[in-house]
Amino acid sequence: MDKINALADPDLIQTLIIPWAIKIAVALAIFIIGRWIAKWLTGVVRKLMAKSNMDDMLIQFLGNIVYTILLLVVVMAALDHIGIQTTSLLAVFGAAGLAIGLALKDSLGNFSSGVMLILFRPFRVGDFIEAGGESGVVEAVSMFATILRTGDNREVIIPNSQIYGGTIVNYSTNETRRIDLVFGIGYDDDIAKAKQTLEGIMQQDERILAYPAPAVAVGELADSSINFNVRPWVKSADYWPVRADMLEKVKLAFDANGISIPYPQQDVYMHNVA
Numbered sequence: 001m002d003k004i005n006a007l008a009d010p011d012l013i014q015t016l017i018i019p020w021a022i023k024i025a026v027a028l029a030i031f032i033i034g035r036w037i038a039k040w041l042t043g044v045v046r047k048l049m050a051k052s053n054m055d056d057m058l059i060q061f062l063g064n065i066v067y068t069i070l071l072l073v074v075v076m077a078a079l080d081h082i083g084i085q086t087t088s089l090l091a092v093f094g095a096a097g098l099a100i101g102l103a104l105k106d107s108l109g110n111f112s113s114g115v116m117l118i119l120f121r122p123f124r125v126g127d128f129i130e131a132g133g134e135s136g137v138v139e140a141v142s143m144f145a146t147i148l149r150t151g152d153n154r155e156v157i158i159p160n161s162q163i164y165g166g167t168i169v170n171y172s173t174n175e176t177r178r179i180d181l182v183f184g185i186g187y188d189d190d191i192a193k194a195k196q197t198l199e200g201i202m203q204q205d206e207r208i209l210a211y212p213a214p215a216v217a218v219g220e221l222a223d224s225s226i227n228f229n230v231r232p233w234v235k236s237a238d239y240w241p242v243r244a245d246m247l248e249k250v251k252l253a254f255d256a257n258g259i260s261i262p263y264p265q266q267d268v269y270m271h272n273v274a
Helices: 002-007 010-051 056-082 086-103 105-120 160-164 191-204 236-256
Strands: 128-131 134-141 145-149 155-159 176-178 181-185 215-221 226-231 233-235
Touching (some): 010 056, 056 134, 105 134, 105 160
Antiparallel strands (some): 128 134, 145 155, 181 226
């Protein structure tokens, strides 16, 4: 009863409860309004970076960092209004941050790798890459992970440290790519006719570039076939369609011209033992 009466004391309400309630309400208002302002300023910064033709990946990454810093400032301002000493709080956060950093060293490694990916930019958003044991189109690079979209529409999230610490193959860097194909013919077939057939197929395909010129040459006298190395150049976007068409057209052309495509075979001889 004494505690209830103490709380009901008008002087206590006037001197303690009401001021603290006002401080907490103002601190919440600072946080809510400050967070809205942080989002708005982040949007303005992203628009300015977009107008300066910066890379989309860099815009997303820097935008996340700007928003995090602004939100931290808003939180500190709200706490300071309540009366919490932010300097001592920063010291506590520093000590806690050191302990958390040791516990989350893998996450910090992913963050630092993300910074390096942004600075050196081995790939951009929209590039088709092979990294971290996966291949796909880059959709986003966040502070800790890179998001890829695979050819069968799967979303793959790879930690940045696995990408930056490994081999990165970017298939979209250059406008053109070379298709490397090997076709074998039998030893009884006409080499000149086969070479002429292969060259004719590439000349008839408008997607195959004239420069660099496509090449056809005997690459190997194998155990059961004479292998031709066929090297046409195409635009990167035409790589897979042209490759598939070449395989089909060569098979049909060889069949039409009586050129055989040998396959591995083994002869077995049976002997009767008395």
